[in-house]
Each structure stands twice: as C-alpha cells, then as structure tokens.
Amino acid sequence: MFGWSDLVTALPEIIVLSMACLVLLVGLVLKPEKDGLLVSLTMLTLVFAALVTLRDHLGAEAFVAREAFNGAFVRDTFGDVLKLFMYMVMAAVVVFAKQYLRNRSLFKGEYFSLALFALVGMMVMVSGNNLVTLYLGLELLALSSYALVAFDRNHLKATEAAVKYFVLGALASGMLLYGLSMVYGAAGSLQLQNIAQAAATQPDARLLILGLVFVLVGVAFKLGAAPFHMWVPDVYTGAPTATTALIASAPKLAAFGLAVRLLGEGLGPLQIHWQSMVAILAVLSIVIGNLFAIQQTNIKRLFAYSTISHIGFMLLGFVGGADGFAAAMFYIITYALMAAGGFGLLIVLSGKGVEVENIEDLKGLNQRNGWLAFLMLLIIASMAGFPPLVGFVSKLWVLKAALDAGYLGLTIIAVIFAVIGAFYYLRVIKVMYFDDAQTDEAIVASVDARFFLNVLAIAQLALVLLTPMLLDVCSSAIAAL
C-alpha cells in the first residue's frame, strides 16, 4: 500500500487531476455567461501546479529525486523541467483557445477538462518509472487527444481526423504494448531500473531486441517521426486549430520524456542497437518532413510537416549520448514554445467566421498588423533556424551532438534539408510581408492572448541569451536520471 509521502510526491499530478474533474463538474452547472470561470480555474490549476512543482527545487536543501507508489512513479529534475514547460505551454494554448472556441460556439467545460486530463497523462508520461505507469500516461493523453480532435463534432473533417488518429493510435499502442510485454518477458520486471540491469547483462537477447523494435515504433508514432508520421498532417489539419495547438506543443515534451525514460533509462544498455534505428527515423523524418512541406498550401499542414522534420532533428540528439540527450531536450523545449506560438498566432488570426488555414490567408499581414507579423516572423524564422534566433542554436547543438557521435553523413543530410526547409518558411514570410492584404479586417486579440504571443515570440530571441543556462538545466536533468 502507499502512504502520505507517496501522495505528496505526486502532488502536482493529483492537483491537476482533481482540478480536471472539478472543471468538468463546474462546466456542467455553469451558466453560459459566466463561463470565463472555466479558463480562470484552468489557469489557476496550472499556476498552482507550477508552484508546487517548483517549490521543492527552490528550497534550501538540494533537490533529491524520490520514488513513490513502490517505485512506479518518480519525481526527478528531468520530469519537473519538462512539466514546468508543459504548464507554460498549456497556459498559452488555453488562453489562445478561449476566444477561438467562443467564436465557434465550442466553448464548453469539456475542452478545459480534457486539456487538463491530457496534461495529467503527459505528466505521468515523464514521471513514470515502470512500463505500466508510462503506458497509462500515454493512453490518458491519447484518449483525451482523440476527443479533443473531434471536439467540433459536426465538422466532417475533424471527425475524420479523429477516427484516423484513434485507429492509428490504437495500432501504435498495440505495438508498444506488444513491445513492452516482450521487454517484460525478457527482463522479468516492469521497473525501468531492473530492465536496464537485465539489458546490461544480456545485451544481445533476441527477445529484448524484438521488444525494443516495437517499443521504438510506439514512441516514434507518438512523436510523429517518419515513417510513423502519416497521422500528423491529417490530424493537424482536421482538428480545430485550438486543438492542433494543444497536441502540437506540450505532448511533444511528453513524448520526448517517454522516449528518454524508455530508451535512455530502461533500454539504455541497448543503445548500440537502437542508435542506428533512431538515426534512420531521424533522417526519414527530416527528409520527408521537409520535402512534403514544400508542396503545402495549407499552413496547418505545412506546420505538421515542419513538426515531423523538427522531430527528426530532435532525434538526431538521441544518437549522441548524454550530451545528445541534453541537446535534444533543449531542442524539444524550444520547439514546443515555437509550435505553441505559431499555432497561437493562427488561432488569434482566425477571428469570428474566419478560419486561417491557407498560407494565402496570411497575405499582407504586415499591412494589417505589423507587430503580429513581426512576432510571426520571429517564430517562423526560428523554426527555420535562422540566427540569431533560438531555433538556430538548438539545431546547432543537436547537429553537434550527432557530429560528435560520428554521424557525419547524417549531419550533412540534416543540414542540406534544413536549407531546403528554409524555402517554405521563407515563403510564409514573403507572403506576410510582400503580398497585398486581401482584407483589412481588424485583428482582435485579447490582452492575455497578446501577452502569451509576445512571450513566446520574444522568447525566440531571449532564449539565445539564456542558452547556456537552459542547456545547463537540461544537462543536469539528464545527468540526474
């Protein structure tokens, strides 16, 4: 059985979970005109969870990782860093979503409670210490996501996307479970530490490697790495933009956490085996993501392929040992901020009755609102990896990690495709700045949405200055695993 200390250790998760239920209930009884309370409650949850998460790290004594629930759950720096960024990104997404949902009469308690459930799933994914816990977190996130994608029930495309997502997700989950069962069979334990021990003693066991392949497939699906990426464009495009922003940002952090837990912690001794597999996935993701993105006219779809390529870059870090993990962590954190900012802008631009879907919808954004165009410029340029934005720094570090690990060819391919990728980013910038606006409709954005947009976009610049600090945090988080 578990005691009080277990609950305290998992306090952030418990807070978010309880609040998810509370928001669900409040949403049922709340009068429509007072629905602002839902946003406030959600934001409050995030702030409170952040404070609780942060508290242990700010104390006088050094933070020590601790396990709970008989080792099924672990609270460590790695998880907490990722969680803090999740809260932040989720807060931004919730604020962006507010206006969007109102404009489309989709403003319901379910959205916020599903978002919080998804968050709990993500938190468990980065804090799970055995295979079952991790899987639980994954499924909680996945199920919430399916529902969120289908949130606009009457929208044909959204439901189609949800079904695709659900079926493929189920397939991937099945594979992951299959892999986990084999790993369990080979190692005789669900605990990551025990698995690592078993893997170290018998690194060439067939069963273990077979399990590893399936585990990797499951993780790759969650991340959206090629060739398990095909759901990404359809889901990103079909889902309401508010949902897209949600599933495109924070869950990437969670998937990264899951990948590190499973591959780094549990199956770390098998690195020589999964390294080359990850390298293949990385190359395929970069190549396919960039090549497909060139042809897109739909900006959500373009972002989807761009995500795939970014995941490829992040995976490059995985081939490079501890430094590589740190670089990948830096990469995924900055990417989550970029993605939230990028989709956030699309949400803000999609006013009442206007859906910003195509690149053309951004025409002349500079004329309509110079500042928003500039923020978008920062985000897009950062995605493309132009110095002096943080997207450049993050790419630099993962490339360096791959290079240090001896993957020269891989690095060259990645750089070439980064250049090719610059094309479609530049096209968006060109459309914003050099094409004439088709409407002169004013862009309405609430103060809080503006605030988060500014924060996320300016972070692309500011994080360059904070790079050493953030990299330090990532390195120590990885080292403490």
Add this chain to the structure above:
Amino acid sequence: MLDKNILLVIAMAPLAAAVVAGLFGRKIGRTGAHLVTIAAVALSFVLSARILWAFVQGQAEPFNENLYTWMVAGDLRMHVGFLVDSLTAVMMAVVTFVSLMVHVYTIGYMHDDPGYQRFFSYISLFTFAMLMLVMSNNFLQLFFGWEAVGLVSYLLIGFWFKKESAIFANLKAFLVNRVGDFGFLLGIAAIVMAFGTLDYVEVFQHAESVVGKTISIFPGTQWQLITFICIALFIGAMGKSAQAPLHVWLPDSMEGPTPISALIHAATMVTAGIFMVARMSPLFELSEAALSFVMLTGAFTAFFMGLVGLVQNDIKRVIAYSTLSQLGYMTVALGVSAYNAAIFHLMTHAFFKALLFLGAGSVIIALHHKQDMKAMGGLRKYMPVTFLTMWIGTLALVGFPGFSGFFSKDIIIEATHESHRFGAGLAYAATLLGVLITALYSFRLMYLVFYGPERMDAHARAHVKESPWVVTLPLIMLAIPSVVIGWLAIEPMLFGDFFKGVIVVRPEHDVVAEIGEYQFHSPAQFVLHGFTGWPFWLMLLGLALTSYIYLRRPQVTERLKKTFAPLYRLLRNKYYFDEFYQKVFVRGAVRLGETLWQWLDQKLIDGVLVNGTARLVGRFSAAIRGWQTGYLYHYALTMVLAVVVLVAFYIF
C-alpha cells in the same frame, strides 16, 4: 610616463564630436556643430602639443600599451593599443594642428553649404581616424586607421554628391586605394606569417630573424621574405600617398571641397604612407632592394608629376600635382634611408601645403567658386592677406633659403646625393631638376592669380574682396610655422636624438648623419650654405623664367605650346595614365564582370545550381506528395510495413 587616459581623450574627443555633429546636427544647428567639433579638435591639439613638448624636452618616455583585446584567434592576439613616441607625437601635433586650422577655415568656406554639419562631422571623424592610424601600436589598428581615413576621404571627395565628377572622383579614389590596400594587406599577412604577431615592437625585435628567408610567390621564383614584406607594405603606401602609378586619384580628389583638399589630400592622409614607412624603418632597413624600389618610385613621381603641374589651369590641380611631386620627395628620402628627413619634410609640407590650399580656397571664395586661373589675375590688391600668406607658402614650397621647405628639401636632395644605393644618381638628378620644375609651376601660379591683367568677368570683379577672418586667420596661423618651423626643428629632428630608438637606420645607410658631420653646423650656416647650392640657382632660374614669361611676354606661352606640341599634349593628358587605366582595367573589369555575370552567375549558378536544385526538389516533392493519400488503410499499411522492415533488419 604618459597617461593613457589623456591619449584616449586625444583620440576619442574628435570621434565624439563627429557623432554629435553627425547624428544630432539638426538639433544643435550650424553653430553648435562647428563649436563642438572645433572644441574637440582644439582639445586634442592642446593635449598633443603638450605631449610633443614633453618629447622635445626629453621628459617623456615612449608609451606602449594595449588597451583592449578585440579578438584572439589561436595564438594571434588582436589588440587596440597606443604606441606614442616622438614620431607619433610629431604626427599627432601636425594632424591636430592642421585639422584645427581647417575646422576654423571651414566656417568661412562652407558658409552657405546645406551640408554644413555633415562636413564638420566628417572632418572630425577624419581626425579621429588619422589619430588612430598614427597612434596605433599594431598592424591591425594601423590598417583600421588606414581604411577609416580612406573611407572619410571617399565621403569627402564625394561630399557634393550631386556633382557627377565628384562621384566619379570618389569612386576612383576608393578603387585605386583598394589596389594599394591589397598590397598593404598582403604585407600585413606576410608579417603575421613570418612573425606570428601584429605588435610593432615584437615584430621589430625579431626583424633580423627573417633575413635570408625566402618566399615563393610564383612557382619557381624565390623572393627574399623581407623584401616581399617591405614592397607589399610600400604598395599600400603608394596607394595612400599617391605615388606613381597609383597617383591618379589625387588630382581628381580636388573635386571635394577645398578644406579637405588641404587637410586630407595635402597635409595628413596622403602622408600616412610616408609615416608608415618611417615607422617600419627597422624592417625596411633590412632590404636594400625594397629601399631602391621606394627611392625610384619617389623620384619618378617627384619629377614627372611636377611636370604635369606646369600645364594645369585649375588652381587646385596645380597644387595637387605639386603635392604629388612633394610626396615623391618624401618617398625618395625614405628610399635613401633618410626617414627623419622624410618626416621632417612631411611636417613642413603639411604646413605650407595646407597654407597654399587654404589660400587657393580663399581665392576661390572670392571668385564665387571659380577655379580656372585663366580667369583670375591681379588679385593682389584685392586680397592682401591671402596674397602675402600665399607668397610665404610658395617660397616655402620652392625652397627659398630660410623658409621651412628649404631645410627639408635641401636635406633630401643632399641625402640623395650622398647615398650609394642602386639608382641614387638617377634620383638625385630627378630631385634636383624637380626644384626647377617646382619653381616654375609655383611662380606660374602666383603670377597667374595675383599679377597681370584682371581676366575675370565684370560681375566677378565687382565682388572680389578679402575673405572673412575665419578664413584668413588659419592662413596666418599656418604661415607662421611655414617660416619658422625649419629653424626650430632641423637640428633635433635630423641631427639630434629626437628620433633615437624610434627610427632605425643602419650606420652604413645613414646619409643624414654624414651630412650632419660634414655640412651642417647650425641652421643659420645651413641657410647661408643654401645660397651657394645648385637648388637655389635652379630655383632662381625658375623664378627668372616665369617672371619673364608671365610678367613681360605672356604670348611666349602660346609659342612654347606650339613648339613643344607633342610634349604639351603628353603633359595635358597626364601621360595617358587615366586613359590607360580606363581602357584596360576599368573596361576590362566591366567586361569580365559582365561575362561572369551572364555565364557563371546567371546561367551556371542561378540557372543550374540554384534554380536547378530548387526545381529538382520541387518536382520530387510534387511526385511523392501522392503518397499521403488520406486513406486510413494506406497509413496503417505503411506503419506495418515499416515495422516489418525494422524487425527484419534487427532480427535477421
């Protein structure tokens, strides 16, 4: 010990003033702009003068310190630092003094110009750049100053940027200087290669170590490394100090306003090359070949450019060719190892040439910006101050015994005479005959402008009057050193210990010391001796010839033109240097550029490489787009297939 903060103030005050006048010119107005820049330059001058005085008194130790490390690349450290010794002190005092005079003068000269504040900003910026150049303690900062003065020169030649000829001239100056700078940069690179450092003192300390080393510039040829370094550095000096064949930009630079012709293109910037070679004397002393090259280049310039000055009718161009010729003298002095004589002439020349330019400017103001001497004449009674000060400048230029130019020029001629370097005989002949030519064009200018019939039109004549005090004051202030500086400075600078340890001359090269031993006893004696020398009589011959021609028989000029028609044509066309450069280099470069642009850039790079790859990627991308069908079972199948492949890869 010199205080580094004072040195910083000297260099930075003009920069600060330039920034204020340049960026806030509209706010502070015209008066504000000239007050702030003049105050800054005056401050620099006073502090520089104090430093010079300290060196003259022998109370100052050379200052050499790095103030800031700009960059470290491997073992190569790039600093910003100052080296202030007696040589630097002379240059600082000369630069700031002439600059101050020109600042004051500009108030009058640019009075009605809309770009008033901009002009003051530029000349202050120039002062800063020039100070950085002379105060540097390393090659990189030297190069910075070198390029910065070049930049300001470019900006100022094209100051009237709506004037077609000014734009042409500034571009020309910039491009020709690029040629020189390329050599200069090669020289610096060779120094880094040979010594591994950019610091003057370190380089000089190890200078001997490269003697005998060779370098292969072209396959199969071996050059003495030290000769290569010196000649490459000197090519830089040739560009900046307008030595033939890189002199073509200087006459054209007269398109700029007159104050900058005086400051930049006569007194200071163009002497940067002379200063640089003198500074590098420990290196140049090691290469006899390089010194010969320097000497012959100077001799050629001194003689042939003076000749061109004879046939010019634009008052500023005459002085410009005179400047070329005098720079040639300095270069000859460098070439015969008389570095101190070169610096001495640099200093006297700075005063009297600035005086001549500013005097010419005063005339130009009086005639409403007309520069053709054919339309002048008889101005002496209208402009007495200008007239008298111009006479002083002219006598100094032609080397009338007792005037500053006499001391410096005579020493150079004597030194050349004493030298046994290869080609020294030729150089001696050139410098001696140069005296005659100098006298011819100088007196011609005086007679055409101030004597004879008044050839300007009636309207101009009605308005001719002496210039305001802001113009005449600098003339007087410059006339004073043009007379006295020779008396004061010759002994310490040439025969004393003033440059000891700064300028290095090997005993067997030291021609100036020889002169000191046998011919020089005191300035007064030297002046008396001057009356008996060849240069004096040649100068008198020039005076007599011009007096006869321009005062008595002006029609002789026409006859001379006819008799020596081919020679006249050659000189009028400046030996066809411009035509040659225009046809070969300019047109050649344009044609090469066009060919490369059309074939290499447009077809190969743009067509095949850039657009070609883009098209390829685009097509490929379009082709594979179909893979994303939108069918769920396709997606699932892809996943399953991928799993199968991965498993197969790892299990088998």
